[in-house]
Amino acid sequence: MSTIAFIxxxxxxxxxxxxxxxxxxxxxxxARRPEVFQGEAKHLIDAGAIACASPAEAAQGADYIIxxxxxxxxxxxxxxxxxxxxxxxxxxxxxxIDHSTIDPQSTKDIAAVMATKGIGxxxxxxxxxxxxxxxxxxxxxxGGTDTDVAKVKEIVKNYTKTMTHxxxxxxxxxxxxxxxxxxxxxxxxxxxxxxxxxxxxADLQKVFEAISGGMAGSRMLDLMGPKMVARDFKAGIExxxxxxxxxxxxxxxxxxxxxxxxxxxxxxxxxxxxDAGWGHDDTSSLLRVLEA
Ligand code: NAD
Numbered sequence: 001m002s003t004i005a006f007i008x009x010x011x012x013x014x015x016x017x018x019x020x021x022x023x024x025x026x027x028x029x030x031a032r033r034p035e036v037f038q039g040e041a042k043h044l045i046d047a048g049a050i051a052c053a054s055p056a057e058a059a060q061g062a063d064y065i066i067x068x069x070x071x072x073x074x075x076x077x078x079x080x081x082x083x084x085x086x087x088x089x090x091x092x093x094x095x096x097i098d099h100s101t102i103d104p105q106s107t108k109d110i111a112a113v114m115a116t117k118g119i120g121x122x123x124x125x126x127x128x129x130x131x132x133x134x135x136x137x138x139x140x141x142x143g144g145t146d147t148d149v150a151k152v153k154e155i156v157k158n159y160t161k162t163m164t165h166x167x168x169x170x171x172x173x174x175x176x177x178x179x180x181x182x183x184x185x186x187x188x189x190x191x192x193x194x195x196x197x198x199x200x201x202a203d204l205q206k207v208f209e210a211i212s213g214g215m216a217g218s219r220m221l222d223l224m225g226p227k228m229v230a231r232d233f234k235a236g237i238e239x240x241x242x243x244x245x246x247x248x249x250x251x252x253x254x255x256x257x258x259x260x261x262x263x264x265x266x267x268x269x270x271x272x273x274x275d276a277g278w279g280h281d282d283t284s285s286l287l288r289v290l291e292a
Contacts, residue, residue, distance in 0.1 A: 001026065002063040003025070004020055004026065004062060004065075005055075005058035006027055006049075006058070007058060008067055008069040009030075009040070009041045011130045012126070013068040013099075014040060015130075015133040015134045018043075018047070019136050019158040019159040026048075028049070028052050028058045028060070028062060029041070029050065029051060030052045030058040031051075055085050056084040059088075059089045059094070060089045062090065064096075065090060065096045066096075067097070067100055069100050070244070071248075072110075074100065075107075076106065079113075086114075087114060087117055090117065095120035095121065095122060095148050095151060097155070097156065101125045101177075102173060104123075104170035104171070104177075107170045107172075107173050120144070122152045123143040123172035124140050124143075127183075128161075132161070136160070137161040139160070139164075140160045140162065141164055141166050141172040141173075142172045143165075143166055143169050143174075144165075144169050144172075145169075176245075177248065177252065180242065180246065184246060184266055186220040187286055188262075190220060191228060191284070193207075193211070193216070194207070205229050208221075208229050228287045233281045233285050233288065234281065234282060235280060239273050239283040239285055243271070243279065250264070270286070273289050
């Protein structure tokens with residue numbers, strides 16, 4: 001059994017900690033808002049996790065340091081940028097595992113800083129959302145050395161359904177951003193399709209049923225179609241996360257000098273969605289952006 005520091009007890013992090021505790025690991029957990037130890041994360045403390053006052057305290061003696069925070073700046077902050085960050089106390093030979101979705105270059109930069117202290121790094125972003133995190137059936141894309149990834153798989157297998165080692169550090173994030181591009185452009189397609197049905201006076205439910213069995217059928221149509229038909233915009237996947245990821249991809253595409261016209265359009269629609277204040281609602285709200 002290992003000692004694991006876990007940083008970021010949000011919607012994705014909490015169920016993961018639960019699975020690690022169940023597997024018998026010792027957990028040292030840090031939350032930016034310590035009040036969560038008396039609230040959403042109290043059950044984790046009751047189950048034996050140790051509450052820590054800083055990322056540095058959580059990392060003390062840890063074999064693995066798992067981050068599940070938000071963007072690239074947040075990962076850098078908790079791992080090495082601040083005086084109470086992980087790098088101040090982590091032991092050489094420890095391995096950082098990042099489940100946040102961030103960009104590949106920031107990942108490589110952060111890993112290089114951690115390597116100066118002999119700390120390994122595996123980027124391990126996930127797909128499947130809160131539902132899969134709760135069910136322990138996440139899809140994971142890993143980037144790192146063969147040796148580090150093999151060790152990390154033994155830890156993260158507790159909450160994943162599939163684990164694919166894509167390549168070196170940063171390549172897990174490349175795969176995750178590919179996942180986001182294909183997924184959210186598909187959601188935009190579903191929204192445009194149902195908007196088209198509505199303005200032509202067709203029954204949305206019947207259109208959805210017909211096309212989901214045809215060549216337009218897809219996981220995203222199955223997931224988002226019924227929500228859009230029912231105008232149920234309660235978050236399954238919070239749109240703010242997709243917006244963050246699309247803005248990351250836009251920057252990567254710009255740096256790489258590649259043309260991604262659908263990505264540009266959807267990024268602009270997600271920007272309007274955020275401006276409308278729907279960031280905590282579901283990404284099916286892309287339909288509402290078209291209507292507005
Ligand atoms: P969340 O907002 O519920 O939780 C994020 C947590 O990180 C919060 O507890 C917040 O306090 C903490 N945090 C953020 N910045 C921090 C900082 N600088 N220092 C310390 N703590 C910080 O978000 P979530 O849904 O758990 O998502 C976490 C990550 O996982 C994101 O990168 C997201 O894109 C990715 N992700 C989310 C989903 C999903 O469906 N929710 C799916 C796949 C991947």
